[in-house]
Amino acid sequence: xxxxxxxxxxxxxxxxxxxxxxxxxxxxxxxxxxxxxxxxxxxxxxxxxxxxxxxxxxxxxxxxxxxxxxxxxxxxxxxxxxxxxxxxxxxxxxxxxxxxxxxxxxxxxxxxxxxxxxxxxxxxxxxxxxxxxxxxxxxxxxxxxxxxxxxxxxxxxxxxxxxxxxxxxxxxxxxxxxxxxxxxxxxxxxxxxxxxxxxxxxx
Amino acid sequence: xxxxxxxxxxxxxxxxxxxxxxxxxxxxxxxxxxxxxxxxxxxxxxxxxxxxxxxxxxxxxxxxxxxxxxxxxxxxxxxxxxxxxxxxxxxxxxxxxxxxxxxxxxxxxxxxxxxxxxxxxxxxxxxxxxxxxxxxxxxxxxxxxxxxxxxxxxxxxxxxxxxxxxxxxxxxxxxxxxxxxxxxxxxxxxxxxxxxxxxxxxx
Numbered sequence: 067x068x069x070x071x072x073x074x075x076x077x078x079x080x081x082x083x084x085x086x087x088x089x090x091x092x093x094x095x096x097x098x099x100x101x102x103x104x105x106x107x108x109x110x111x112x113x114x115x116x117x118x119x120x121x122x123x124x125x126x127x128x129x130x131x132x133x134x135x136x137x138x139x140x141x142x143x144x145x146x147x148x149x150x151x152x153x154x155x156x157x158x159x160x161x162x163x164x165x166x167x168x169x170x171x172x173x174x175x176x177x178x179x180x181x182x183x184x185x186x187x188x189x190x191x192x193x194x195x196x197x198x199x200x201x202x203x204x205x206x207x208x209x210x211x212x213x214x215x216x217x218x219x220x221x222x223x224x225x226x227x228x229x230x231x232x233x234x235x236x237x238x239x240x241x242x243x244x245x246x247x248x249x250x251x252x253x254x255x256x257x258x259x260x261x262x263x264x265x266x267x268x269x
Numbered sequence: 270x271x272x273x274x275x276x277x278x279x280x281x282x283x284x285x286x287x288x289x290x291x292x293x294x295x296x297x298x299x300x301x302x303x304x305x306x307x308x309x310x311x312x313x314x315x316x317x318x319x320x321x322x323x324x325x326x327x328x329x330x331x332x333x334x335x336x337x338x339x340x341x342x343x344x345x346x347x348x349x350x351x352x353x354x355x356x357x358x359x360x361x362x363x364x365x366x367x368x369x370x371x372x373x374x375x376x377x378x379x380x381x382x383x384x385x386x387x388x389x390x391x392x393x394x395x396x397x398x399x400x401x402x403x404x405x406x407x408x409x410x411x412x413x414x415x416x417x418x419x420x421x422x423x424x425x426x427x428x429x430x431x432x433x434x435x436x437x438x439x440x441x442x443x444x445x446x447x448x449x450x451x452x453x454x455x456x457x458x459x460x461x462x463x464x465x466x467x468x469x470x471x472x
Contacts, residue, residue, distance in 0.1 A: 138359070
């Protein structure tokens with residue numbers, strides 16, 4: 067088994083944090099995204115969407131999408147449970163992971179990819195207006211996260227989950243996207259400090 | 270238990286098809302999205318993201334996001350399995366469901382919401398250029414789906430899954446988004462005819 071890794075980009079980082087929380091060691095194959103190696107013929111043959119991470123099993127089976135790969139490991143190594151326990155909690159984790167990813171992280175990513183000069187070869191074509199309209203959207207979504215964290219230790223409730231991993235990566239991606247965390251989001255900031263202090267955050 | 274439904278929009282339809290495939294009957298509460306009822310104070314209190322569907326359990330627990338609600342029902346009613354069986358198949362279903370949703374359906378939705386005159390109060394602000402650049406992206410993603418369906422009966426492999434539901438809803442959303450299915454995508458068209466003939470497609 068080997069994991070094609072993409073360094074600092076959000077999805078490879080989500081994957082590494084998940085594995086660190088699980089205590090699972092998988093050999094990493096570094097892919098130099100800054101050199102556009104994820105668009106190479108080799109990577110495209112593994113994943114036609116040219117995205118990382120990619121997990122290659124010993125029998126040659128290919129799995130892509132960090133959440134799908136995470137679910138594979140959750141099935142094989144159920145503890146600690148990072149997708150919730152029981153029907154309601156599993157649905158709540160999935161709900162919050164999607165809310166963080168599809169609304170907050172997506173808006174931050176759009177702001178970064180469509181306005182940052184370094185992304186001109188990545189996001190073809192860049193649509194600067196689209197990047198700009200995503201900045202206030204990201205702040206509006208952070209407000210909903212802050213409200214949730216006012217009464218919950220973690221984003222999906224009382225237990226740390228994959229949704230916290232997605233939210234951590236999203237929050238740490240605000241800086242390159244040039245979006246500020248408003249000072250008044252004190253619950254989100256309390257949560258961010260707590261989750262950032264876990265050893266997995268360095269993965 | 271009751272399900273706040275949103276009629277013809279893609280995510281409410283995904284939910285109803287999933288329930289039809291499972292043979293589960295849930296009382297529906299119609300929400301008139303054309304009249305913007307999903308932005309009402311009542312719906313916003315249930316889901317601050319103002320999206321449908323929303324499932325309300327008898328104890329008042331609220332679940333949103335069609336995939337999260339679907340997973341809740343999969344946990345309670347495992348057969349027929351629509352999220353795959355076993356670690357590898359579960360990961361493959363999740364991978365394809367994400368590929369269809371995050372790339373193909375997202376690009377079709379962006380084309381529709383950012384260019385259709387009826388969406389001017391929904392997508393604020395509309396960014397027409399962003400809508401336009403998503404049309405060729407949708408076609409490129411359909412090519413990858415067509416390649417997968419050249420050697421697989423269903424999008425995630427040999428069994429019908431939630432990923433087929435997402436793909437069906439995406440394909441049927443091409444027309445309002447004014448995107449054509451290229452004639453040469455014969456495998457995708459074969460699959461579309463087969464999945465459309467299932468009774469659940471009318472849900």
